[in-house]
Amino acid sequence: MLSIHNLHASIDEKKILKGINLEIKPGEVHAIMGPNGSGKSTLASVLAGREDYTVTDGSVTFAGKDLFELSPEERAGEGLFLAFQYPVEIPGLSTTNFIKTAVNEVRKYRGEEALDAVAFLKLMKEKMAMVNIDQSLLSRSLNEGFSGGEKKRNEVFQMAMLNPKLAILDETDSGLDIDAIRIVANGVNKLRNKDNAVLVVTHYQRLLDYIVPDVIHILYNGRIVKSGPKELALELEERGYDFIKEQFKAEA
Amino acid sequence: MNNLEYIKERFNQLPVVNEQNGLGVIRQKAFDALNKMGIPTTRHEEWKYTRIGSFFNKEYKYHTAGAFSAADLAPLRLPAYEQANELFYINGHFSPELSVIRSKGLTVQSLQEASKNEYKDIVSKHLGHSSNYLKDGINALSTAFVQDGVFVHIKKGQIIEHPIYIYNITDARQANVLAQPRTLVYVGENAQVKFVETFNTLGTQESFTNRVIEIVVEKDAITEYYKLQTDASHASQVATTHIQQIGKCVTHTVTVSLNEGLVRNNLNIVLDEEYCEAHLYGIYLQQGQSHIDNHTVVDHAKPHCESNELYKGMLDDQSTGVFNGKIFVRQDAQKTNAYQSNKNVLLSENASVNTKPQLEIFADDVKCSHGCTIGRLDEESLFYLRSRGISEATAKSLLLHGFAVDILEQIKLAPIREYVDKLISERLEFDLA
Numbered sequence: 031m032l033s034i035h036n037l038h039a040s041i042d043e044k045k046i047l048k049g050i051n052l053e054i055k056p057g058e059v060h061a062i063m064g065p066n067g068s069g070k071s072t073l074a075s076v077l078a079g080r081e082d083y084t085v086t087d088g089s090v091t092f093a094g095k096d097l098f099e100l101s102p103e104e105r106a107g108e109g110l111f112l113a114f115q116y117p118v119e120i121p122g123l124s125t126t127n128f129i130k131t132a133v134n135e136v137r138k139y140r141g142e143e144a145l146d147a148v149a150f151l152k153l154m155k156e157k158m159a160m161v162n163i164d165q166s167l168l169s170r171s172l173n174e175g176f177s178g179g180e181k182k183r184n185e186v187f188q189m190a191m192l193n194p195k196l197a198i199l200d201e202t203d204s205g206l207d208i209d210a211i212r213i214v215a216n217g218v219n220k221l222r223n224k225d226n227a228v229l230v231v232t233h234y235q236r237l238l239d240y241i242v243p244d245v246i247h248i249l250y251n252g253r254i255v256k257s258g259p260k261e262l263a264l265e266l267e268e269r270g271y272d273f274i275k276e277q278f279k280a281e282a
Numbered sequence: 283m284n285n286l287e288y289i290k291e292r293f294n295q296l297p298v299v300n301e302q303n304g305l306g307v308i309r310q311k312a313f314d315a316l317n318k319m320g321i322p323t324t325r326h327e328e329w330k331y332t333r334i335g336s337f338f339n340k341e342y343k344y345h346t347a348g349a350f351s352a353a354d355l356a357p358l359r360l361p362a363y364e365q366a367n368e369l370f371y372i373n374g375h376f377s378p379e380l381s382v383i384r385s386k387g388l389t390v391q392s393l394q395e396a397s398k399n400e401y402k403d404i405v406s407k408h409l410g411h412s413s414n415y416l417k418d419g420i421n422a423l424s425t426a427f428v429q430d431g432v433f434v435h436i437k438k439g440q441i442i443e444h445p446i447y448i449y450n451i452t453d454a455r456q457a458n459v460l461a462q463p464r465t466l467v468y469v470g471e472n473a474q475v476k477f478v479e480t481f482n483t484l485g486t487q488e489s490f491t492n493r494v495i496e497i498v499v500e501k502d503a504i505t506e507y508y509k510l511q512t513d514a515s516h517a518s519q520v521a522t523t524h525i526q527q528i529g530k531c532v533t534h535t536v537t538v539s540l541n542e543g544l545v546r547n548n549l550n551i552v553l554d555e556e557y558c559e560a561h562l563y564g565i566y567l568q569q570g571q572s573h574i575d576n577h578t579v580v581d582h583a584k585p586h587c588e589s590n591e592l593y594k595g596m597l598d599d600q601s602t603g604v605f606n607g608k609i610f611v612r613q614d615a616q617k618t619n620a621y622q623s624n625k626n627v628l629l630s631e632n633a634s635v636n637t638k639p640q641l642e643i644f645a646d647d648v649k650c651s652h653g654c655t656i657g658r659l660d661e662e663s664l665f666y667l668r669s670r671g672i673s674e675a676t677a678k679s680l681l682l683h684g685f686a687v688d689i690l691e692q693i694k695l696a697p698i699r700e701y702v703d704k705l706i707s708e709r710l711e712f713d714l715a
Contacts, residue, residue: 079665114669120663123680129670132670
């Protein structure tokens with residue numbers, strides 16, 4: 031579904047990603063862990079199409095298409111979803127209107143009819159129950175004055191509404207207490223099925239107690255230096271990132 | 283003959299100034315002021331970015347209107363006009379035939395009449411009360427022809443349920459037109475009234491409107507005033523609104539500028555009694571070569587008053603904007619709360635805005651703040667929307683519409699709010715549904 035080959039990216043001439051290789055298949059959950067500054071969020075941003083970054087080498091294929099030929103909105107149309115680490119507050123734009131516009135633009139991209147008001151409301155009700163989000167939140171301006179937990183829940187709700195093939199969760203656990211993490215993780219788990227995939231980007235192992243990955247990759251200094259089963263997260267939690275740094279500093 | 287010479291000749295043709303009524307005196311004073319000061323140029327600090335001199339170097343006709351039918355007016359009427367009082371000014375002349383008065387307690391008559399009858403004390407006390415006309419040539423020009431003006435009286439204790447729609451129509455089908463609609467409004471004690479004012483030019487010749495409205499508000503009254511500027515690119519105007527709050531009262535104004543030509547707004551508010559409240563809002567969306575200049579003055583003359591001001595602008599293409607907001611807090615005006623903010627979004631490399639907040643405080647126990655911003659659309663917000671599958675163009679529209687929403691919400695007349703929202707959305711190519 032997603033295949034990243036030798037990906038290099040930089041920001042303002044500074045090299046951040048230095049040759050990433052990664053293969054994700056439908057039904058899989060991958061986690062990317064790594065110390066601060068290793069390039070985790072850069073990878074998520076480059077995949078979603080944030081313009082601050084320049085891809086200098088390598089390729090990414092998503093759903094059979096060259097990802098870098100697609101604008102951010104086309105990537106969303108193809109089924110890529112990024113849950114933001116810091117969801118943006120947009121005063122004056124109601125969350126419901128925003129989501130309706132997004133759903134219908136994505137449907138248009140996929141050659142489907144726009145949902146009418148009734149069908150949209152039905153879909154919204156169903157997904158609201160699934161991710162446990164309150165109606166009152168959705169009638170407010172997008173993320174404006176939302177708590178950290180509410181913002182992340184709103185991200186998962188958008189994910190539910192857009193039904194992506196691949197969801198990238200960028201440090202979705204940051205700033206959340208354990209109850210909020212549980213709610214968000216439950217939402218994500220309910221959306222998982224054999225045809226979609228999840229890429230969890232996180233600094234801590236905690237979120238992975240709830241969204242259990244098939245594979246964990248450790249990102250350090252712009253490269254994946256180690257991949258392994260979910261137990262790798264426990265080892266990291268135990269030993270910290272220092273052993274990774276020690277081990278791979280020489281190569282950096 | 284250029285416009286200014288023509289105007290002066292017109293003034294001299296008018297009936298001899300009648301010293302018996304107040305209008306004659308004020309007219310002559312204004313005419314003298316006009317002769318002394320002339321039309322303001324960009325050398326004048328208050329007119330630095332707005333050039334109106336060229337309108338006076340061409341030939342304009344004053345007060346000539348072609349024949350009008352109801353059909354001509356139909357497309358200009360505001361939503362829910364069936365439920366409104368409607369005042370029509372054609373080329374600056376009030377038209378009693380076209381106008382519709384529905385509300386009890388609302389009196390509309392010519393200033394000439396009112397300056398002689400039971401209202402003469404009100405007129406002589408308040409007309410030109412601000413004496414701004416002596417300081418500014420363009421205001422003096424209006425006042426020199428004040429005999430054509432209209433007096434609007436809201437009776438004490440009356441709640442005027444039907445809003446008052448004021449239509450300024452210039453008929454430029456035959457020739458360039460100069461129009462000078464002039465109005466004095468008196469809102470009596472404990473009365474409530476809502477005004478909506480619009481400007482339209484018919485035909486393809488040029489129009490220049492120099493309109494002055496003075497609104498005097500008595501104690502415990504509430505006045506809402508909405509100004510909609512949507513006129514065409516060959517239509518320009520200077521619109522002066524002078525609000526005098528002479529009792530403890532509340533005023534609420536929203537200025538919507540979607541003009542295609544040049545617009546200069548002067549909004550002056552004097553808080554002349556304790557515990558007055560003034561709310562001033564503005565939204566401008568400028569495209570093409572249009573120009574908007576909002577000059578506002580809030581004069582806190584007495585203690586315990588509050589003013590809130592928020593103007594927001596979006597400027598695209600080669601359009602230009604000016605915001606100049608003055609707040610005076612006089613020595614007497616302790617415990618003043620005064621807030622002012624101007625926010626601008628530039629949408630093209632060639633659009634520009636000059637913004638200048640000015641606070642002059644002579645009292646020492648006050649809360650005042652002011653600020654202005656000029657920026658571009660937030661990249662992170664745009665990316666957020668696009669990452670959800672929303673096209674770049676739609677994302678921009680959504681963000682700009684969101685930017686305008688808090689001003690739109692200040693229009694408390696639902697049909698007018700929806701109408702303005704629709705106009706703005708159309709300009710932003712934003713689908714409201």
